[in-house]
Amino acid sequence: MKRIISIKGTEEEIIEICERISKLGIDYSFDAKANYAENRAYNSARIKIFGDEKYKLVEDHKNILTIIDTVHNKYNADTKGLFEYKLNDLKYPVNKDLVLDTLSALKINFKYLKDENVIKCERKIEEINRILKDILDIYSELNFYNIGSKPVKNVLTLAVYITGRDIDELIEEGLEKELFREEDEKIVLNKDINLTRKELLSVKK
Structure with missing residues (x-):
């Protein structure tokens, strides 16, 4: 048959x-x-x-x-101009929260379907992969710093990418504004993650 x-x-x-x-x-x-x-x-x-x-x-x-x-x-985009792909179709291993935060920060129109682990997005997957390559490079560089948790690494990665400022400058800025604190020789979150993200993304170069 x-x-x-x-x-x-x-x-x-x-x-x-x-x-x-x-x-x-x-x-x-x-x-x-x-x-x-x-x-x-x-x-x-x-x-x-x-x-x-x-x-x-x-x-x-x-x-x-x-x-x-x-x-x-x-x-191929649907009638609303959105392409659809699973998170595991993305080329670079960037964690889900950082992917979604990056799309939001760049004001890219998208929807995340949690049950299907699918993104419906106005940008083609090749464009998103180019963005995520830079994001992963920054995230990997943070491995050389004593960062306490993934949310802190995520927010610093995004802030470096969006503002173009150095990691050290943003860590210092975060400590001065008491968004971060040092605990057991590590940089940890000191305030609400959403407030911290908003503050650091607004820092000018």
């Missing part, structure tokens, strides 16, 4: 769909080709799924359709 699914998309979409299907461990074949219409190039593919058991074939078919839908939403 077999089922056939036909799809169209950019080369990037087709490649990612193929890569994701290859991880399912199912019996299938994948034929893709480039097409041209009205001076525009697009790619199409035919996916053939094979199986001896009907219920397994139906399940594999459903899983592949889910993959196609997920990848399509990642690269």
Whole structure:
């Protein structure tokens, strides 16, 4: 028995769909080709799924359709202009709270669907990845400082990225304003995290 699914998309979409299907461990074949219409190039593919058991074939078919839908939403905006991707699709390992705080601070229109761990965002995933690369570089640099907790690292990372100021300057500013305090030779939070974030993001270079 077999089922056939036909799809169209950019080369990037087709490649990612193929890569994701290859991880399912199912019996299938994948034929893709480039097409041209009205001076525009697009790619199409035919996916053939094979199986001896009907219920397994139906399940594999459903899983592949889910993959196609997920990848399509990642690269194509919906009617509200939002792209959709899971947090674990992001290229750089930045913690969820810092990702969401960064999008908010940059005034990027987005929604976070907690149950699905999905972001619906007006920016393409490539743009978000470029931002997160810089965020991760700053966050990693903070490993050389005695920072007491993740929320403090998050707020300092974001403040450095948004204001362009040095880490040492912002730590000193936070201590002077009593947003932070030193405890057991570590920098820890001394006031509400939201107030601390607001104060440090407003610091001018």
